[in-house]
């Protein structure tokens with residue numbers, strides 16, 4: 001089975017966001033970067049598919065040199081090959097990412113292309129479906145359970161209040177959601193093995209960007225709340241305020 | 250002069266509440282940009298509910314019958330198929346020369362937005378929390394870094410697809426207007442077998458309970474509840490005000506509550522009008538999922554818990570005392 005997994009490098013989820021002087025991005029000083037948590041699920045699912053069906057797993061990232069860290073983490077988990085599609089600029093939108101990924105992936109004719117359901121930096125929720133559309137193959141997003149038997153795909157997709165049971169065919173694009181698996185921790189052996197795996201670098205095919213950030217700001221500060229300290233005795237006053245002041249009851 | 254197509258969602262022959270949010274905002278954008286608005290829906294028997302859209306200012310509805318889509322391919326009996334839905338919306342947008350396409354940022358809308366953008370050669374933004382029109386140009390703002398920052402964004406192409414975060418845009422009724430309805434001719438959409446290669450055959454409802462992602466009021470519990478059995482206190486409080494139950498990741502990871510109830514960065518993003526957090530510390534990843542709620546109430550015994558920094562109201566105290574007292578008080582005031 002030819003398996004591709006797309007990975008991105010994102011600021012650690014505990015990052016305290018500061019806005020840079022340009023007011024168009026965050027201040028990267030002191031920020032530590034991790035493999036996008038949903039992509040970890042995608043890598044795990046890729047490895048499980050390889051264990052079951054044979055074949056190999058290629059991890060691909062679009063970005064600057066820094067993005068190699070995401071590929072290295074995928075190597076540590078067990079990915080076989082790594083490709084960095086190198087962006088000339090650090091500013092790229094979901095379309096630029098998707099177009100470059102699709103241009104590279106298309107001639108490889110993979111059976112499955114795995115993604116995280118979303119990246120936790122820009123929360124774009126777009127790349128998997130755009131890549132699938134550009135490749136002309138189906139996509140199931142927000143997948144919490146995946147089964148591929150005899151070329152038939154059955155998946156559960158999380159929706160409001162329940163799950164959709166989706167049937168599809170290969171080749172396919174999948175967006176992994178929490179619950180699909182428990183990602184493995186790299187062990188010493190796989191960490192050592194990762195060190196000798198080369199990352200292939202190729203040039204970007206597109207750099208246009210269809211969208212632009214005009215400004216980035218911190219969310220408006222909340223006026224400080226009314227906090228009561230007498231426990232149970234304050235309940236009726238609180239409920240009165242919810243009713244008469246906040247008008248939510 | 251531009252044209253807007255707004256896709257609205259339906260359930261069992263009725264428009265969902267999100268439809269009225271979308272129509273209200275689309276009507277506003279249409280009047281600010283002197284555009285023509287076409288509302289589009291896919292459903293069965295939906296034309297009978299069209300008047301409900303007119304109450305929010307929609308003047309034109311195009312609809313496609315789901316049964317007819319089902320009839321277009323071999324795997325019949327599906328409830329949703331991403332490619333064919335995306336195609337129907339994109340084709341109607343092309344026929345209407347739409348330069349703005351609006352959907353709700355629900356699981357359906359977010360699934361479709363990227364595909365429609367590619368099919369119509371548009372730029373796209375998911376999960377917008379406000380939309381501005383200045384000099385005929387659209388700018389939107391959307392949370393990034395899990396709500397820790399808000400970006401203002403614009404499109405470099407003349408066409409744009411936007412999905413709007415549910416519960417943020419409030420439906421506003423207009424003076425009684427009328428609506429013209431038209432059944433789409435699915436023959437003009439060039440649907441082919443490949444548009445049905447992925448289909449939703451069934452939808453399993455997790456429970457009859459209200460889902461956190463859709464609820465207007467949420468009562469969430471965290472590790473401060475100490476054991477899973479104590480969640481019945483949270484459920485009772487939720488019941489007293491018709492709220493959905495939510496949970497922190499700590500209790501979901503411990504297996505006390507299902508993942509579908511988790512609020513936060515790796516759970517659901519919610520913005521109800523009332524969010525009551527009980528025994529939740531307010532870790533940054535939890536705040537990421539709920540800090541845009543309109544009114545936040547925190548109950549925590551630790552006065553320094555970070556949840557109090559985002560709370561509009563709070564009580565420092567023991568959940569086992571405060572929650573039952575609050576349930577009683579809510580019942581009392583609501584029965585008056």
Ligand SMILES: Cc1cc2nc3c(=O)[nH]c(=O)nc-3n(C[C@H](O)[C@H](O)[C@H](O)COP(=O)(O)OP(=O)(O)OC[C@H]3O[C@@H](n4cnc5c(N)ncnc54)[C@H](O)[C@@H]3O)c2cc1C
Nearest residue numbers: 471472473497498499513514515516528529530535550568
């Ligand atoms: C990548 C990543 C993603 C994450 N995603 C999420 C997410 O989506 N959602 C999420 O919630 N978390 C998420 N987390 C976890 C998050 O960091 C916290 O660990 C979690 O939110 C803590 O849950 P809690 O508030 O229930 O528990 P705790 O932090 O243990 O807090 C319990 C609180 O209860 C209070 N308390 C205890 N007893 C009582 C009592 N009797 N009366 C009143 N108060 C009491 C305590 O003072 C304390 O503040 C994520 C973490 C990571 C690393």
Ligand SMILES: Nc1ncnc2c1ncn2[C@@H]1O[C@H](COP(=O)(O)O)[C@@H](O)[C@H]1O
Nearest residue numbers: 006008062115116118119124125126127
């Ligand atoms: N720069 C990138 N390189 C490779 N894959 C990416 C990149 N950005 C996003 N992805 C993939 O697309 C998924 C969804 O991202 P997004 O649409 O940005 O929320 C992520 O979980 C990744 O799997």
